[in-house]
Amino acid sequence: MKNTELKVKDELQEESLFNGSLGRRSFLQFAGASAAGLALVAAGCKKDRGYTDTTMGATLDFKDDFGVLNYAYALEQLEAAFYIKVASAPPASFSAAEKAYFQDIQFHEIAHREFFKNALSTAAIGSLEVDFSSINFTDRTSVLGAAKAFEDLGVAAYNGAGIRIKTDAYLVLAGKIVSVEARHAAYIRELISVGSFSDLNDLTGLGANVAGGLDASLTPDKVLAAAGKFIKTKINVINL
Template sequence: MILSEIDRDDAIAEALDALHGTTRAGFFRRAALGSAALLAASTTPASAAIGKRDEAILNYALTLEYVQDSFYSEVERLGTLSGALETQAKTVAAHERAHVKAFREVLGSRAVKRPKFDFRGATEDADSFRKTAVAFEDLAVAAYKGQAPLIQSRAYLVPALAIHSVEARHAAWIRRLAGEVPAADAFDEPRSMRSTLAIVADTHFVVNTRSRRKPKFTG
């Protein structure tokens, strides 16, 4: 069923026009672009006036996307997976790269730099990948949920929520492939920036640039 079949009097379309301040064609054109392109499209030259809080939140989100992008892209390069798990990883890798690109375009010179990563074997076999991917996706969903109420500009809130829903789909997908219940609870809890970054630090996946250890693959 398509929108025109249930919205014969254009009431829904008109409501969308009013809500998003755009034409119906423009709204659906944006929707077709996907969440990453929507983020870039929502932040034209006006992004130069981005507030300090929103800048910090976007850079925080970019940091999490760097971790996921590097993790999935490394698995892809290694050719570790096969079958349904490989399909999931390749699809998510493309999504995460798109998210990174969109955040970097919005932040410009204010974007934090990509760190180096050593995933310590988590990308080298299917079991390790599954466990790590479930943890990463659940963490990303909780992290986005924790920051959404704090975003001040609607220009950033709408696309951030669009990315959040995609991350939730990633989480459900990898949970199913890992033999876990995709949605275990009726309600999800948010996670603060401090606790999320502490978890990332505890993984020791981020490599100290002064360390003598040279991982085989780095993000």
Template sequence: MADNKQKPERSNPLTGNTNTISRKNFFKYAGASAAGALAVGLYGCGDDNNPMGPPMSEDAVKLGSGDVGILNYAYALEQLEAAFYTEVMNTPYSGMTDEEKQVLEDLRKHEVAHRDFFKAAISRDAGEDAIIPGLTPNFEAIDFSDRTSVLETAVAFEDLGVSAYNGAGQLISADGIPYLVQAGKIVSVEARHAAAVRDLLNGGASFAGDDIVDPETGLDRFLLPADVLAAAANFIEEEIDASNLPSA
């Protein structure tokens, strides 16, 4: 807990719980499992979260702890994807084929549905003060008028989403199995997306290419939140504070 000095009031290092009453009551199991407590206690989190940068500013968006933190993490990623495809369809690149239009419009719909679902579910289960706000995307690096730029970004976002959900499953508490199943219902759709946009961009066997599926084990990638958020950070204006998420 390298950042404890700066924010000693934020959480209990052994449980990951914050002082937010509604969260504590509703997610009374959040972060309180033995594995969660051990992981947080043993490995800490602040350094991992932001290895190169300065400490999180006070106004960083805090994902929170326990299962609600993981749900907020997923909500953040879905917000990013939904905003991306909304922009793609608002400003379609010239020469977008019917097939590409169909795929990208479907992806917009799916990601918007995921985003809206998480917003409703987190608000319902954890309360309005536990859910992260709407994030501000930063798409300066993307040329929406260029097919390659759009499709490369789509591939990167979809592969990242798959890896993120694959890595987050183990962070969900033993009492949060319904959330695990919910994440499973979404991750396979993200993987379907990833395969489709990879195929649009590169064809052949790229839908599950050796660059993303280990050819020796046949396993897709998984990533932990710190790596996922480091990759996503430059596409989101707000700083994301994941320091209270459960650790692997």
């Protein structure tokens, strides 16, 4: 197990994946392709990690960092599925620029999802079944409202999970990803209401501290409860 964890750490520190010299679209394509090469040799870990079972659902075991990484993987699956659906058939009222940016966000979320999937390898939970029946994908207001909910919740989830991460490399990775999620949240907010991109007032329910200038932060149980309406797969949480 120790060798596996060391290898995960090495992979997460791979600079080429997050090389700032890459162009935006080149980065997105590169990240998606390179993540496929980050598979870990995690043999022997299957007994004490969480896995998706067709009858029991997915289990997130928070006894160590792998549980937190699987938690992030679950949320990235949800976001990627949402943006793939929007990007494939955006509301007719979206401008050309908005369609392009939603394509970009889609690629970010796919890169995040695939990174966690391949980095966790056999320690990863399976694919989650989503439920977007409450979202009208032909309606701009419905799509933007859902996007705002996903992004704000995603930021709160990463912020709230950071304290549970014990490995420095994982914490650095989470910090890189949450900063991208925060950019998404700011952009979506600006589309809904100009000038609202930095407003924390409506995030107090997600744990934001307006006076302290601190962003939203929620524990995994609260995040999963909020995300539950969009996930069909039963998610079991242990050792939280």
